[in-house]
Amino acid sequence: METFGQAFLAAFDLLRFWDPELVGIVRLSLTISLTAVACSALIALPLAATLVVTRFPGRTAVVVILNALLGLPPVVVGLAVYLLLSRAGPLGSMGLLFTPGAMVIAQAILITPIIAAIAHQMLADLFVEYEDQLRSFRLRDRQIWLTLLWEGRYSLTTAVLAGFGRAVAEVGAVMIVGGNIAGVTRVMTTAIALETSKGDLALALGLGMILILVSLLVSAAAFALKGLAVGGLPLFRAAR
Secondary structure: OOOHHHHHHHHHHHOOOOOOOHHHHHHHHHHHHHHHHHHHHHHHHHHHHHHHOOOOHHHHHHHHHHHHHHHHHHHHHHHHHHHHHHOOOOOOOOOOOOHHHHHHHHHHHHHHHHHHHHHHHHHHHHHHHHHHHHHHHHOOOOHHHHHHHOOOOHHHHHHHHHHHHHOOOOHHHHHHOOOOOOOOOOOOHHHHHHHHHHHHHHHHHHHHHHHHHHHHHHHHHHHHHHHHHHHOOOHHOOOO
């Protein structure tokens, strides 16, 4: 077992010399998480806009369920995806279990409620302020929510970044469906857990530093985009 000081210095060496194993893990982790976020955003943002603009029976129940799913346990999602993709499951023939594809599915399921719930609140605030003007143009619901999505794009990007931060830090679900296979499904969080248990603190610390850096960059980007979002819909600024 290395001392903390030795592990810390070794971790810096891994980062300084771009250790191939470390780089491969980081690249795979970012690829999986970014893919999951893209898939999730394609579902979550239109869903949030539809819930804001369109009135239909059960709409309130859908919003309540969406917010309840913010606390969805990752291991439960991992188990559900595992059962779906296992050989005995309905999607077993696709052969996705213990592949990056299974990890993308698990992460997307986890972060879709997060992005949708945050986006719903942002779009609801925007819609309350500009509903009369939008309705006065006799736009259809689909045209209205497309307008809201476009004009609120900076604010909505913070919701997407929140989803990415959650996805890249996930360990439970991806461990279950990915199997933590070296060079195939080993991402930053699962590698940190494994290397810590093995006593290889250098690699674990190096990956931990990168994970913290990613989190800081996501927070900084969200803060910057929040500043850009101030000002409301350009379409209606002149009418104020």
